[in-house]
Amino acid sequence: MLTYAVRRLLWLVPTLLAMALVTFLVMHATPGSPLDPVAEGANPLSPEAQKHLAAEYGLDRPLPEQFAIFVAKAVRGDFGRSFVYKTRTVREILASALPVSLMLGSMALAVALVGGLTLGVLAAVHHNRTWDYLSVSLATFGVAVPNFVLAVFLIVLFSFVVPLFPTGGWDSPRAWVLPTLTLALGPMGVIARFTRASMLEVIRADFTLTARAKGLGEAPVIFKHALKNASLPVVTLLGPMFAALGTGSFFVEAIFRVPGMGRFFVESMTGRDYPMIMGVVLTYGAFLAVMNLLVDLLYGVLDPRIRY
Amino acid sequence: MPTRPTTLWRDAARRLVRNRLAAAGGVVVLTLALVAVFADLLAPYPYTKTNFGRLAEGPSAAYPLGTDQLGRDLLSRMIHGARVSMLVGLGAQLIVVAIGVPIGALSGYVGGRVDLLLTRFVDVMYAFPRLLFVILVMSMLGAGLTNIFIAIGLTGWVGIARQTRAQVLALKEREFVAGARALGAGLGRILGRHILPNALTPIVVAVTFGIPEAIFTEAALSFIGVGINPPTPSWGQMVGEGQAYLRSAWHLCVFPSIAIAITMLAFTFLGDGLRDALDPKLK
């Protein structure tokens, strides 16, 4: 298993390289220039100023050379300086934004896991009865309501009708509650749905029936046998889910003013902030790859039939 | 034995109809599809017809769901929005399934070098942050419905490929597959007749979730300005634009949200029913 893990990590290198290349090419093929001023509604810079800027950014070199320079620096963890936030490097920006998103994402995932597993198990155990319908409805609500609507709904409810939490910010634990809930509801629905689906399957499976036949009580059957086996598809979900939650959601972070990484998924692109785009893509890619590796390893632990 | 597939599907259909919730889900999905097709006949007003005297008004006799910021009938716009949303939801999922399932199944079942290669490819595609990549692709292609299909399809299939692979990996060690193999069944037969029907659960579930996700991705794109061009309405876009008005004109955002939620529920129940109906262990 260790060799497997090491091999997977080694594979990360060409994966990231391929991602970098794809992003680099698509990014340069997109209309809109990074030499356009950042300020809204501005006229183009004079040709000389553009030349200055292009030289400063290194955009005056041929594309292959630019890519080579990027890779050479990126290997040392240097993604360059943001075109938009000029006082900081991409690394510094990500270093301050990622932990915020990570924290928000972890809290949201924890809420989603606890809520989702509970709902899913309840639904499966009470298949086609009230609890089932209730939890399926709740789970569906979570997935079906877009988080930017949910966010405003929660703000109106908990900042104005019942003034418990601020409308946004990240200064105190009180400010964490609403974004966490908003972010958690969707994944909770997904987890609940998957748990319910695979629980149902497992409950009907032979080994569960055997366990029952052996005279085990309902609770041990569900928790020891069924849930363990039913969690397999859920585990597959967790890696990418955490990568998505942990690197921030654009809408939730924008509405609740969370100083996380989510905004850069959109803003780096609209600002044609090349170093930032590369930084965001690669950070996300690396993060996701590690998450997936962990998931696959966990998979092996949970299901001994899988060999590496 | 040669007649089994037909019986399987016929059985499934019968069981599906008997499952009330699934049947209800199916009816809703069918209705939505019909609404999408016959939107022009069903809508009380043209979706572009404005009434500047009645902007963002709540529900009334003339406008059962109220009017939008331009005084257009919200109901008519939602009926037409069904078309775009169903197209985006189904169309994108079609692309997703068409690419994702074969790759995942092949990768999981064949294993070895093929698996390695495909997994690497999937890993690269998978590792892109979805929203950023969709925006990147849309910025390159330009706004429009077809481009939304392409952008969502291109970035969405990897999830299902991974799901399928994981499922196939687990299933191929099972006794009944080993049995089929021992009987000399070919790759296509084992995958298509034995493994995929059993791996269907997560795929169906993933698809039922993929549909609203595609609808929302479209909404997010419209929100950022690279989505569907007005005046063509889509639910996602309506929700996105109505969001700012939630406190002054709630209906703008609530009704399309309900439409999305109902669609989602319908697909969920239908998907569940399908799963149950297709499950060979349940007779």
Place this chain on the structure above:
Amino acid sequence: MMRPPIPDAQFDLLASRLAAIGQSRRDFLRVAAGLAALGAAGFNVRPASAAPRPAPGEKLAAEQHFRYGGGGFFQHDPSSHDFNKDLYCNGVPALFAGLMKFNADHQPVLYVAEKVTPNADGSVWTFQIRKDSRWSDGSPCTARDFEWSWKRQLDPATAAPYASFLYDIKNAEAFNKKQVTDPGQVGVRARNDWTLEVTLEGPRGYFPVLAAYLAALPAHRPSVEKHGDRWTEAANIVCNGPFVLETWEHNRVMVLRKNKHFFGARDVTLEKVTIPIIPVASGSLPYENNEVYLSPLQPADLRRLQGDPKTQKEVFRYPFPGTWYLIPQVTRPPFDDVRVRRAVAHAIDRENIVRVAQGFAVPAHSMIPPGFPGALDDPKIRALQRFDPKLALAQLKGTPYEGGRNWPKITLSMRDEALGAKPLAEAVQAVLLEHLNMKTELEVLEPRVFRERLWKQEHQFVWIRWFMDYPDPHNEYFDTFYGKKTTGKRQAWTNEAFDREVEAGRDTREPKKRLEHYRRAEEILQTDVGYIPVAWVVRYAAAKPWVRGLQKNRQGETVIDGNIYVDMLPHLYLVERT
């Protein structure tokens, strides 16, 4: 001391100077018209008014902690506070003090300079600097600091994007373009610690205007030399304005503290200012929840706040003259046919269209909003685009589109922005469909993509706005529609007769005749339908009742920080909440 007012030739120089710096040049030029009124000195010699004292009955709040933002203010983290390097850094201007500043009427007034003396022809300007001018670390902020800062901006090694702003200074352009390598030859020199002498390329009566603008703010040399581009981080920054940057948590919040070393500290009442970074998507939620005390408003919130008895008195309109209009691209069918363009002009139901802007627009019949020089209320011009669906359809007679048939695919392009831009565009689409059966697709483009295609005149049909920069018709006609412009031209439409009128307007001194030229220009522009006016911009903000000291301009309108006037914070004070 009596010299003639600034000659027109110099205004043209100013215009070309500003042409180089893009959008701000327009915002900036707003002041130019005011210059003539200021006479020979080129600036308002009355010193800036001290901070207003509480009116009778007002009781100063114990805690002078002001919070503002949202609704478009600081919606993104600033890219820096280094105005000296990039005047568009979106930083907090109140951190710095320039030689001069703009008052609420956009006139330059003295600030760090206590006296400004030009030579006889206005080609050499001497700034006497206040002896109590200090950096926030207590060290003196002298003429040498300004000399160094301006040369830093001009130094090609700095690569300041808008360095051309200072090209009026002798040898500045040559130095910036590496034709002169010795900074000693650049015409800015500290004669001693308190006297800055600026030698220009020639007579420039408007130089005080340049000296008052953001681009002329100083930078703290030791900090820049020690920290490079990071010198404006909260931990490093040393500044000379009314406030200092206490903390800057990126993408989160900035906290300013009153600068006790600021020479005007006595007149600054606020002790602490908190500026959270709030995206537009949050609307007025933070304001209503008392998380900020002053905020511009967006259309979705205005009516609700105005309708609520608790908040209606807090809402006020602030000046932001601008015009929404359509550009039918005359090089692209169907708009290559003037009859089609006329049909469109008559089909625009302005009264109804503006309703969708929820108060953020009023119907427009020409470029210049009412109340500004050159505004027209001419029945003849109104008739040119009077809303009349029958007349509109009649225009199509004889064209391939007669009866509203056979339209080609028409794409209306706009850039993505807030403030009701999109609903307005959709309303335009709706009336064109209703009255001309003209189906259009609205293409909402990313700003960068939109602009790239705009300058190449690639759009077929454009929904766009012009924000007035300075109250003079020259800005509304020359800077927008003049056919001989080589850069920044928005439309392919050109018209010899129009150009002649605009040139005549520029070259005429007699005000009545001048305005008549512009009236004729507008008439030609609308007869040939080079553009179609739709709506004038209106803007609103809200301030809590305990926020006092907002300044008013001569028209009696409350002003808030914008592009030119950035002097709001030092005037504010908070009273006890009741």
